[in-house]
Amino acid sequence: MQNTKLRAGESFPQVNVKTADGRVVSLVDVQPQVATGRWTLVVVYRGQHCPICLKYLNEIAMLSGRFEALNVDIVAVSADNKKQLEQFKINGLEVGFPVLLELQTEDMKKLGLYISEPTSDSETDHVFAEPGLFLVNPKGQTAMLEIANAPFIRPNIDQFVTGLEYAMDNNYPIRGTHSY
Incomplete structure (x- = not known):
């Protein structure tokens, strides 16, 4: 299976992942989104081996109040296991x-993410996804997305949340939906 490009406006695919306590959950649970x-x-994010990911996730956490004011829940995910997450903390x-x-x-491919092999055993012990950012609206549609093939290509998170505030205040449409 090759990577498929997840298109803006499409339903976010069903992706199951694990919580730190071992429960299997849906990455985006559309039912409560619609209701609330x-x-x-x-x-x-790439995984605990990535210092840029650590900085980026902590920057997002610092802006979590602005996301909450916009009715946006945040969730992060990687291919890491529980032990690797504990090390990240x-x-x-x-x-x-x-x-x-x-x-x-298979789920990385569904999301259209770039996938990398570790360059050494000290990096990590599994393939991993390069960075991706997906904003899913209450209808379960992918409203905004950014996919990168390297850890240094990410949206400035402050600029992103400022743009999101503008988009929500002005009923900004889902962009990039033209079929070709």
Whole structure:
């Protein structure tokens, strides 16, 4: 299976991952979203081996009040296991939003993520997704997305939340939906 490009406006695919306590959950649970009108920001990060990911997730956590004011829940996910997540926390991860585990290669492909092999055993012991950011509206549609093939290509999170505030205040449409 090759990566498929997740298109803006499409339904966010069903992706199951694990919580730190081992429960299997849906990455985006559309049922409560529809009922509550909440949005979900899915942040795919490379894993505990990535210091840029650590900084980025902590920056997002610092802006969590602005996301909450917009009715946006945040969730982060990687292919890491529980032990790797625990190490990430030891390394300085300090977030109040869920950090989910064991994103499978098939699901990385569903999301259209770039997938990398580790360059050494000291990096990690599994393939991993390069960064991705997905904003899912209360209808379960992918309203905004950004997919990168390297850890340094990410939206400035302050600029993103400022743009999101503008978009929500002005009923900004889902962009990039033209078929070709």
